[in-house]
Amino acid sequence: xxxxxxxxxxxxxxxxxxxxxxxxxxxxxxxxxxxxxxxxxxxxxxxxxxxxxxxxxxxxxxxxxxxxxxxxxxxxxxxxxxxxxxxxxxxxxxxxxxxxxxxxxxxxxxxxxxxxxxxxxxxxxxxxxxxxxxxxxxxxxxxxxxxxxxxxxxxxxxxxxxxxxxxxxxxxxxxxxxxxxxxxxxxxxxxxxxx
Numbered sequence: 001x002x003x004x005x006x007x008x009x010x011x012x013x014x015x016x017x018x019x020x021x022x023x024x025x026x027x028x029x030x031x032x033x034x035x036x037x038x039x040x041x042x043x044x045x046x047x048x049x050x051x052x053x054x055x056x057x058x059x060x061x062x063x064x065x066x067x068x069x070x071x072x073x074x075x076x077x078x079x080x081x082x083x084x085x086x087x088x089x090x091x092x093x094x095x096x097x098x099x100x101x102x103x104x105x106x107x108x109x110x111x112x113x114x115x116x117x118x119x120x121x122x123x124x125x126x127x128x129x130x131x132x133x134x135x136x137x138x139x140x141x142x143x144x145x146x147x148x149x150x151x152x153x154x155x156x157x158x159x160x161x162x163x164x165x166x167x168x169x170x171x172x173x174x175x176x177x178x179x180x181x182x183x184x185x186x187x188x189x190x191x192x193x194x195x
Contacts, residue, residue, distance in 0.1 A: 088117030098153025140186035151175035
């Protein structure tokens, strides 16, 4: 059996408790602290956080956070925005297709008909503006509605030949799960239980 010297010699990594605390603190400051500012520059920085800091940085900070936490919500919001910005044409097509198969909640109905890539990008940016302005629960409900409509569109869109049907359906199921997680978090926020 190795002695205690053996365990002391093992290089230590980041303490998971410290990482979780840092992720939660950053998320709380971003969501709760940004609301106190009407400054458009603050709002713009919140919206473009993934662009300026990098999605990898946010993933390192928030990706392992539970879906029913502020950090977990922010991770899902920025992941959704990053996908829309990476493939706005597909997002617009899937959103447009999904509107015919699931009720479009009024909070995302502001997209023009038919939605184009620029309009879909504007919608996700408007959703993220809600992090710094307005009610965070509304922000989460809007993001959930958007994800749900896109997931329905993904299921009903003709499958491309570069991906298997399984991969296609799995990605739609993940978007639906994200929508459910965001809706649950929004309900917690309304009750004052999201932290």
